[in-house]
Amino acid sequence: xxxxxxxxxxxxxxxxxxxxxxxxxxxxxxxxxxxxxxxxxxxxxxxxxxxxxxxxxxxxxxxxxxxxxxxxxxxxxxxxxxxxxxxxxxxxxxxxxxxxxxxxxxxxxxxxxxxxxxxxxxxxxxxxxxxxxxxxxxxxxxxxxxxxxxxxxxxxxxxxxxxxxxxxxxxxxxxxxxxxxxxxxxxxxxxxxxxxxxxxxxxxxxxxxxxxxxxxxxxxxxxxxxxxxxxxxxxxxxxxxxxxxxxxxxxxxxxxxxxxxxxxxxxxxxxxxxx
Numbered sequence: 001x002x003x004x005x006x007x008x009x010x011x012x013x014x015x016x017x018x019x020x021x022x023x024x025x026x027x028x029x030x031x032x033x034x035x036x037x038x039x040x041x042x043x044x045x046x047x048x049x050x051x052x053x054x055x056x057x058x059x060x061x062x063x064x065x066x067x068x069x070x071x072x073x074x075x076x077x078x079x080x081x082x083x084x085x086x087x088x089x090x091x092x093x094x095x096x097x098x099x100x101x102x103x104x105x106x107x108x109x110x111x112x113x114x115x116x117x118x119x120x121x122x123x124x125x126x127x128x129x130x131x132x133x134x135x136x137x138x139x140x141x142x143x144x145x146x147x148x149x150x151x152x153x154x155x156x157x158x159x160x161x162x163x164x165x166x167x168x169x170x171x172x173x174x175x176x177x178x179x180x181x182x183x184x185x186x187x188x189x190x191x192x193x194x195x196x197x198x199x200x201x202x203x204x205x206x207x208x209x210x211x212x213x214x215x216x217x218x219x220x221x222x223x224x225x226x227x228x229x230x231x232x233x234x235x236x237x238x239x240x241x242x243x244x245x246x247x248x249x250x251x252x253x254x255x256x257x258x259x260x261x262x263x264x265x266x267x268x269x270x271x272x273x274x275x
Contacts, residue, residue, distance in 0.1 A: 058188065060118040064275050069109035069248055071269015073135040074102060078262045089228070089260020090143075090158035097141050097160065098263070104138040105170075107267040109248075114179075116275070122188035126180075127198055133175040133233075135265065142166040145211035147223035154259070157227050168214040173256070175204030175233055185241075192274045197240045202250065204233040228258045239271060246271040 079086050081094050090097060111131030119125055142161045149155040181200030188194075211223040235250045251266040 058118075058122055060122075062116045062275075064114045064116075064273055065112070067109075067111040067114055067129075067131070067271065067273040069107065069111075069269050069271050071107045071248065071267050072102065073105045073107040073137060073265065073267050074100060075137070075256070075263045075265040078264070079260075080262070085154075085260050088154045089156065089257075091156050092160065093158065097139075097143055097158070098261070099140045101138040101140055106136050107269060108134045109177075109267075110134070111179075114273075114275075116183055116185075123185055125183040125185060127183040127200070128178070128180045130176075130178055133177040133202075133204055133267075135173045135175075135267070137171045137173070139169045139171070142169060144169075144213065145171065145223055145225070145227050147211070147225040147227075157260070164215040164217045166213060166215050168212065170212050171227075172208070172210050172212060173206060173229060174208040176207050177202050177204035177233075179237055181237065181239070193243050194241055194275065195243060197238065199236075199238045201253075202233075202235045202237045204235070206231050206233065228260070230254070230256055230258050233265075241275065246273055246275075 077095060077098060079095070079098075081087070086093060109131055111129050113131075114127060114129035116125040116127050142164065143158055144161050146155075146157055146159065149157055179200065179202040181198040183196065183198040185194055185196040187196070206226065206229055209224070209226050209229055211227070213221045213223075215221070233256065234253045236253065237248070237250045239246060239248045247269070248271045249266070249268045252264050254264065255262050256265050257263060
């Protein structure tokens with residue numbers, strides 16, 4: 001007989017709790033919506049709470065938008081300036097003609113996006129993207145590129161100009177580039193500031209080239225042409241992630257000129273990315 005009063009008491013307690021508060025839970029995708037309504041005496045008192053469901057595993061595909069690289073542009077000059085080809089392209093030229101101001105020759109890359117595709121336990125990933133590779137080569141000597149060379153085979157493109165006072169003299173070469181790398185992420189559970197490295201290749205298409213000069217006599221001048229530059233740029237590329245510090249580098253596989261000169265460009269710098 002003692003069980004009946006105890007059971008009635010428990011039932012009354014449950015009914016009282018139900019009338020005081022009612023909780024509805026709705027799950028939509030990765031969100032949980034919880035609605036708490038008040039007692040019958042205060043039906044207008046309601047509370048909504050939206051939370052995200054915790055995923056049990058990291059995503060197999062991660063996307064990083066708008067990555068920026070800031071670094072230095074330089075090259076290795078292996079041109080034989082005594083050759084006929086070099087003298088046809090730049091008459092009377094020598095190695096000092098294309099010497100660079102290293103601290104003022106810059107590389108800026110703007111990557112629209114980069115993605116990582118999980119290959120093995122999120123430690124080994126395939127990394128790829130799309131972006132713009134902008135290179136500015138600042139010369140020490142007053143050289144000019146001819147944007148309107150004579151319509152003959154092997155016409156001269158570069159000439160030395162000592163008739164003006166140059167304040168700036170540079171070649172800009174811009175590429176639309178697709179990088180493809182194998183990424184090794186040693187801290188896969190960290191969403192940013194991890195440790196690892198990537199290595200691979202990139203293919204860039206030259207969409208713009210120009211020679212910009214600033215002289216006391218003429219002011220600012222721009223000559224736009226391809227200047228017989230190689231249209232496609234294939235490079236070895238790599239990046240190193242050291243927590244919040246990220247470094248990148250690239251080395252072209254071949255000469256950046258179609259004829260005359262033998263110059264291989266490379267870039268190094270800092271990458272601003274949340275990976």
